[in-house]
Amino acid sequence: EDQVTQSPEALRLQEGESSSLNCSYTVSGLRGLFWYRQDPGKGPEFLFTLYSAGEEKEKERLKATLTKKESFLHITAPKPEDSATYLCAGTGGSTLGRLYFGRGTQLTVWP
Amino acid sequence: EAGVAQSPRYKIIEKRQSVAFWCNPISGHATLYWYQQILGQGPKLLIQFQNNGVVDDSQLPKDRFSAERLKGVDSTLKIQPAKLEDSAVYLCASSLGVAGANTGELFFGEGSRLTVL
Numbered sequence: 001e002d003q004v005t006q007s008p009e010a011l012r013l014q015e016g017e018s019s020s021l022n023c024s025y026t027v028s029g030l031r032g033l034f035w036y037r038q039d040p041g042k043g044p045e046f047l048f049t050l051y052s053a054g055e056e057k058e059k060e061r062l063k064a065t066l067t068k069k070e071s072f073l074h075i076t077a078p079k080p081e082d083s084a085t086y087l088c089a090g091t092g093g094s095t096l097g098r099l100y101f102g103r104g105t106q107l108t109v110w111p
Numbered sequence: 112e113a114g115v116a117q118s119p120r121y122k123i124i125e126k127r128q129s130v131a132f133w134c135n136p137i138s139g140h141a142t143l144y145w146y147q148q149i150l151g152q153g154p155k156l157l158i159q160f161q162n163n164g165v166v167d168d169s170q171l172p173k174d175r176f177s178a179e180r181l182k183g184v185d186s187t188l189k190i191q192p193a194k195l196e197d198s199a200v201y202l203c204a205s206s207l208g209v210a211g212a213n214t215g216e217l218f219f220g221e222g223s224r225l226t227v228l
Contacts, residue, residue, distance in 0.1 A: 004153075034217070043115075043202050043219030044154070087153055097142070098167055099217065101153025 006102035023088030115220035136205030
């Protein structure tokens with residue numbers, strides 16, 4: 001069964017304290033691994049797509065990496081405005097186009 | 112560039128009533144999706160359209176949910192009759208290509224929050 005699992009469920013960081021969010025997947029024939037940011041009451045906002053193991057992408061304080069079994073979202077020196085829920089999703093194989101989302105990691109960055 | 116538009120933003124109905132949600136995707140996006148997000152969970156695909164046609168509706172509860180995409184642009188999602196467990200946010204998304212292809216990034220609207228009493 002295609003599935004995406006995220007950990008931890010919640011993470012509290014002090015401003016400037018770097019950390020990583022984990023996304024493990026069992027999506028057969030993975031064709032894309034997506035990271036989204038979701039603020040309360042809003043729709044998910046696209047961050048990155050990773051297509052193959054070893055790929056890395058960066059945007060400001062965020063860096064996403066992909067291995068054959070999991071993806072990491074590294075947050076370097078976070079600021080309070082980085083507080084949000086971060087969602088990971090995968091698509092692949094015969095269900096190309098259908099994104100399987102994890103439950104998300106709720107990140108809180110305090111000053 | 113205008114984003115994905117959805118309406119209404121909020122809707123409260125009683126069980127067994129009906130409700131409809133509307134979505135206008137980003138101009139030029141061929142693929143349109145409806146996702147259901149229950150509180151505390153990640154979004155779950157209900158239906159995917161490629162232009163006018165349905166590509167994937169395997170997770171759509173067809174006894175009560177229906178969706179259509181008019182002229183390959185706007186879409187409506189209808190629930191009739193609603194159940195308590197349908198309380199959720201209904202997210203519309205669009206993409207230039209199919210998710211997993213190079214132009215497959217999904218762009219989401221702000222969602223329509225449904226409460227069924």
